[in-house]
Amino acid sequence: MENQKQILLIEDNKHDQFFFIQALKEIESATLFHVANNGKEALEILTTNLTLPDIIFTDIHMPVMDGIKYLSETVNMPLIRDIPVVVLSSDPSQMETLRDLGARAFIEKPTNCDILHKLLEYVLTMGFMTTDKAAECLGFQFIRSDSNLSINLKEYR
Numbered sequence: 338m339e340n341q342k343q344i345l346l347i348e349d350n351k352h353d354q355f356f357f358i359q360a361l362k363e364i365e366s367a368t369l370f371h372v373a374n375n376g377k378e379a380l381e382i383l384t385t386n387l388t389l390p391d392i393i394f395t396d397i398h399m400p401v402m403d404g405i406k407y408l409s410e411t412v413n414m415p416l417i418r419d420i421p422v423v424v425l426s427s428d429p430s431q432m433e434t435l436r437d438l439g440a441r442a443f444i445e446k447p448t449n450c451d452i453l454h455k456l457l458e459y460v461l462t463m464g465f466m467t468t469d470k471a472a473e474c475l476g477f478q479f480i481r482s483d484s485n486l487s488i489n490l491k492e493y494r
Contacts, residue, residue: 342461343370343388347379347395347407348425353446357394357425360454367461375399376407383417390420392461394444397426397435405431408438423460 344367348354354372361367370390373379376399383389397404404424411418424435427446435443442460447453 342367343390345390345393347373349399376402
């Protein structure tokens with residue numbers, strides 16, 4: 338399929354990796370670029386590959402290098418820092434730090450694959466997916482869903 342978004346997932350939990358991959362498989366406009374188990378592994382992948390993903394989804398809490406340290410490391414890496422990053426976590430306590438480090442959105446981790454699928458579809462259609470549309474984005478987005486599969490979007494300031 339044309340214009341498939343290449344997705345890098347940074348997540349240490351094997352169950353959450355499986356859950357994400359299953360939800361992503363149902364989205365025709367996206368494909369998995371790679372899975373990294375932590376931020377350090379993601380940096381190695383990103384700095385050694387000839388191609389880069391279109392978007393990165395990362396957890397916050399991981400061993401070796403967590404999501405916040407990963408974002409801190411990419412601040413001075415122009416090619417990597419321009420890739421949109423969406424944080425996928427159950428811990429919203431670090432949203433201000435994540436926003437300040439360049440993350441574009443925070444998705445509260447759902448416990449249901451159907452909800453995750455809907456959230457991923459939604460994020461992949463948002464305007465910040467390309468650098469030229471980043472300026473049109475409303476800002477850092479806090480995204481969550483309820484059990485009725487309705488999406489709640491809130492700009493976080």
